[in-house]
Each structure stands twice: as structure tokens, then as C-alpha cells.
Amino acid sequence: MEDRKKPAGARSEQKKEGDLDFSRRNFLKIFGAGGAAALLVSDPAHAAGALAASKKEEPKGVLVDTTLCIGCRQCEQACNFVNKLPKPKHSFDDDSVLNEHRDTSPREWSVVNRYTMKNGVQITRKQQCMNCVEPACSSACIIRAMRKRPDGAVTYREDLCLGCRYCMVACPFDMPKFEYNSPVPRVRKCQFCYSRQEKGEQPGCVEACPVGALTFGVRSELLEEARKRIRGNPKNYIDHIYGEREAGGTSWLYLANAPFDQLGLPKLSGQNYPELTSGAEGTVPAVLLIWPALLSGFHYFSHRKDEVEKERSRHETSHRGIEK
Numbered sequence: 001m002e003d004r005k006k007p008a009g010a011r012s013e014q015k016k017e018g019d020l021d022f023s024r025r026n027f028l029k030i031f032g033a034g035g036a037a038a039l040l041v042s043d044p045a046h047a048a049g050a051l052a053a054s055k056k057e058e059p060k061g062v063l064v065d066t067t068l069c070i071g072c073r074q075c076e077q078a079c080n081f082v083n084k085l086p087k088p089k090h091s092f093d094d095d096s097v098l099n100e101h102r103d104t105s106p107r108e109w110s111v112v113n114r115y116t117m118k119n120g121v122q123i124t125r126k127q128q129c130m131n132c133v134e135p136a137c138s139s140a141c142i143i144r145a146m147r148k149r150p151d152g153a154v155t156y157r158e159d160l161c162l163g164c165r166y167c168m169v170a171c172p173f174d175m176p177k178f179e180y181n182s183p184v185p186r187v188r189k190c191q192f193c194y195s196r197q198e199k200g201e202q203p204g205c206v207e208a209c210p211v212g213a214l215t216f217g218v219r220s221e222l223l224e225e226a227r228k229r230i231r232g233n234p235k236n237y238i239d240h241i242y243g244e245r246e247a248g249g250t251s252w253l254y255l256a257n258a259p260f261d262q263l264g265l266p267k268l269s270g271q272n273y274p275e276l277t278s279g280a281e282g283t284v285p286a287v288l289l290i291w292p293a294l295l296s297g298f299h300y301f302s303h304r305k306d307e308v309e310k311e312r313s314r315h316e317t318s319h320r321g322i323e324k
Contacts, residue, residue: 059133059152060197061219061251062206063226064126066263067236068213071098071112071124078208079110079128082193101264104128106179106188110205117258125254125263126205126214129154129175129190133219133249139274140170145187152219152251153192161187172247172268192251219251226255248272 077092079085086107090097098114110128117123131154138146138154145160146167156176167187168176179185193203201207206216215222226241242260243250246268254260261267 057150059150059219059251060192060217061152061222061253062203063215063217063222064252064254065213065215065229066123066125066254066256068211069112069124069126070211070213071095071114072210073097073112074208074210075126075205075214076108076110076112078204079190080108082196082204083109085109098124104175104177104189106177106182106186109188109190113264115258115263117262121258123256123258123263125256125265127264128205128252129192130173130243130247131190131192131251132247133251134272134274136170136172136247136274137167137176140166142166146176149194151192151194151197153194153197154189155191155194156187156189158186163187172266219253222253226253229255245270248274 073092073095076088080088080092088108098112101113102108102111104111104127110126112124112126114122114124131152133152135146135148135154138144138148140146142164143160143162145157145162147155147157149155163178163185165176165178165187168174168178176187176189178187193201193205196203202216206214215225217225223241223244226244230237230239230241236257237255238257238259240260242254242256242265243252246265248271254263254265256263
């Protein structure tokens with residue numbers, strides 16, 4: 001209000017002296033807004049809250065008994081059919097693919113591999129996304145395109161995905177795969193047949209298994225069943241249920257009569273991986289939000305300075321013209 005009462009000359013002088021200070025304040029406001037938003041997004045409690053909601057309903061799981069698996073690959077075929085994936089390069093009847101180790105891919109969400117033990121015994125094991133109890137991929141996803149459902153599935157929304165691929169970096173099992181050769185690339189992985197679960201159906205692979213190597217059910221009940229099998233036939237199983245605690249627990253649980261590291265499963269601690277990734281991956285949204293705010297601030301500051309100089313030059317030119 002005081003500015004309006006002052007002479008035009010005094011007001012002009014005040015503007016010239018205060019413009020840079022005004023720019024700094026705006027810069028700090030822009031930067032501060034970005035920083036505050038980044039803190040909200042990167043807060044580990046954000047991820048923890050989403051995971052807590054998933055615990056209200058007891059999740060489902062699959063018990064994989066590798067002592068029963070015969071490597072028929074019918075689970076692969078069912079996965080391909082249910083998810084409408086491209087036809088494989090080799091027929092599902094072609095057992096020669098078991099001669100080489102295969103990884104999941106955007107085209108193959110489930111694969112069976114054969115492992116030869118030190119004693120010469122061969123074991124086949126199904127591999128797919130483990131759909132972790134507290135998934136690191138979901139914790140690392142800055143836009144929540146990866147979500148943990150109450151039924152145990154970790155789903156992916158391609159309409160939300162930014163393509164940052166931090167889910168791939170965070171996953172301890174290296175399961176999310178990116179369509180690098182696609183003009184509109186997506187992250188692809190097993191989503192635990194969540195649409196079938198909604199209808200009260202089993203995952204396609206479980207339904208297709210001809211020997212009962214895959215058992216679908218409530219995760220806690222599957223753990224009891226696994227313990228029962230180990231107690232009932234200790235010579236046929238090592239005393240370890242893989243996935244019970246690894247990476248904080250997974251929806252897919254494994255039984256075997258050989259060490260799991262010999263079956264291609266990584267040795268992992270029982271710590272929840274979101275606790276490990278939330279700090280490092282949480283800096284990603286902070287960078288994405290703060291950096292544009294920082295650049296916007298510099299842009300505003302530099303251009304505002306130029307405008308002040310132009311205004312000052314016009315004022316001086318006009319003043320000299322009046323004096324003449």
C-alpha cells in the first residue's frame with residue numbers, strides 16, 4: 001500500500017533495486033515446492049502404507065515341488081495361451097530347449113530349466129516372477145505402475161508406466177523384462193493370473209501341470225503343507241522352503257532335494273527389499289521433481305535479470321530523451 005503513495009520516480013527506483021531479490025524469492029518458492037513434493041513421493045512410509053493395505057486379505061501362493069516336476073513345459077504353454085503371448089521360436093514339445101539355460105523375457109513369462117547336480121542328478125524347475133510379499137519393484141516404481149494386490153499378485157499398468165525401468169533395477173530376481181525392440185515398449189512379467197484369480201480360477205500354469213508339481217492356495221496353508229512334506233519324507237527334501245523368508249517372503253514357494261543355489265535361485269536375506277530400495281530408489285522421484293524445479297528456477301532467474309536490464313535501459317533512454 002505504501003508503494004502507491006510514493007512518487008513514480010521513487011517507485012521505479014524501488015523496482016530496480018528489488019527485482020533481483022524478488023526473483024530469488026520466486027526461485028526459492030519453485031525449488032521449495034519441488035523439494036517438498038519430492039519428499040512426499042520418496043517417503044518410505046508411502047510404500048509401507050500401500051503394502052500394509054495388501055495385508056488385510058491373506059495372499060495366495062503356489063508351492064512348487066521340484067521333486068515332482070518332469071520338465072514337460074505344459075506350464076509354459078498354458079502361460080503363453082492365458083496371457084496371449086507370441087508363439088515361441090521352438091515348440092512346447094521340443095525338449096531340446098532344456099539343454100541351455102533360458103531366462104524369462106517379454107515373450108516368455110514362464111520358463112522351465114534343467115539343472116545338473118554335482119552327483120549327476122538332473123532337476124527341472126519352473127521360473128517366473130516370484131510376486132514377492134513386499135515387492136521391491138512396487139516400492140521402486142515412482143508412478144505406482146507396479147502394484148501389490150491383496151490376492152498376492154504384483155500387477156503392472158502400462159498406461160501409467162514411464163519406462164524408467166527402476167523396477168528392473170530393484171528386483172532381486174531379475175524378473176521384470178523390458179520390450180527394447182518395441183516402438184511402444186512395456187515392462188513384461190508374470191502377473192500371477194490375477195484376472196483368473198478374480199474369477200475363482202487357478203493360475204493357468206497350475207491348472208495345466210499334469211503331475212501336481214504346482215499347488216495353488218493360501219500362502220500360509222502352503223507353508224504348512226511344505227513343512228508337512230519335509231517332515232514326512234526328510235530324505236527327499238532339504239529342510240528349507242525357498243521363498244518363505246527370502247527377500248521378505250514370496251508368493252512362489254519351492255521345495256527341492258538339492259541346495260537352491262544349484263537350482264539357479266539366488267541366496268537372499270530375509271530382509272524386506274523395499275527397506276533396502278526405498279532409500280536409494282526414493283531419490284529418483286526427488287531428482288525428477290527437484291531437478292526440473294532447479295532448472296526452472298535458473299531459467300526464471302536469468303531471464304528475469306535480462307528483463308530488468310532491458311527495463312533499466314529503456315528507462316535511461318527515455319529519461320535522456322526528456323532531458324534533451
